[in-house]
C-alpha cells in the first residue's frame with residue numbers, strides 16, 4: 374500500500390486525560406526541558422509482524438500477534454497519559470517492522486532527518502514516514518540526498534540533552550553519522566561502537582544526565598566508548614540485561630520494562646526512584662528486537 378493512501382489519525386479516540394507532568398508546562402526552563410515532548414508518532418502493528426519481522430534468532434515462543442497488539446495498545450495508552458498529541462499511523466503490511474517508527478526518522482527542534490535504513494527490507498519505510506512528517510509541517514532533510522552511501526537507523530541515535538551519541542552498528546555507518554552531524558550541527562555528536570542491533574538496544578536516557586546501560590560485554594564496551602568519546606560526563610544506571618536498559622524518559626516519567634521480562638534487572642528499577650516510573654509490557658515486540666523506545670518518534 375502506498376503511504377499516500379495510509380491513514381494518519383490523530384489519537385482523538387484515545388483517552389486524553391490531561392497528564393500530570395507532560396502538558397502542565399512545569400518542565401519548561403529546567404534541565405528536564407530537553408526531555409519534554411509535545412507530540413509522539415506511533416504506528417499500528419501489521420499482521421505480517423508476527424511471521425515476517427526481522428529477528429536475529431527465532432524466539433523460543435512464536436510472536437503472539439494478539440498479545441503484541443494488546444501490549445502495543447497499552448504502550449500507546451500509557452504514553453498518551455504523558456503526551457496528549459499522538460499521531461497514529463496506520464500499519465503497512467508490506468513492512469512487517471513498520472511499528473518500529475523510531476528507525477526511519479529522527480525529529481529534533483523542528484527538523485526531521487529521514488533515514489536511509491540499514492536493512493534492505495526496511496528501506497521503503499523511510500518514504501512512508503517522510504509523508505507523515507511532511508504533514509506535520511517539519512523541515513524535512515533526507516539522508517540519502519546528503520550522502521549516497523550513508524545508512525542510519527534512528528535506534529542508533531541517543532540524545533543526552535547535551536549531545537548526540539550515535540551507534541556505529543550493523544545498520545549505521547560512518548557516512549551516516551557525518552551527515553547527521555551536519556544536519557544537527559547545534560549539538561556535538563560522538564560515534565560509539567555498538568555490538569547490539571542498535572546503540573539503544575542496550576542503553577537509553579533514564580533521567581537528566583543519567584544513562585541506563587547494560588553490564589553485558591556489549592554494554593561495558595559501549596560505556597567505555599561513551600566515557601572516552603562523549604563531550605560530557607554522565608551517571609550510569611547499570612542493568613544486567615541489554616533490553617532492560619532501554620526505557621522511555623518522557624516528560625519527567627520513566628517507562629520501563631517489566632520484571633516478568635527481565636527478572637534479573639528488576640531490582641535496579643526498584644531502587645531507582647528519581648522520577649515516577651511506569652512498567653510497560655513489551656514481550657512480543659522484544660521477540661523481534663524491538664524495545665520501548667523503538668515504537669515511537671518523540672517530537673520536542
Ligand code: CIR
Pocket residue numbers: 426427428470473475476492495527528529570571573574661662663664666667
Ligand atoms: C529490525 O531488525 O529492524 C527490527 N526487527 C527491530 C527494530 C528495533 N528498532 C530499534 O531498536 N530502534
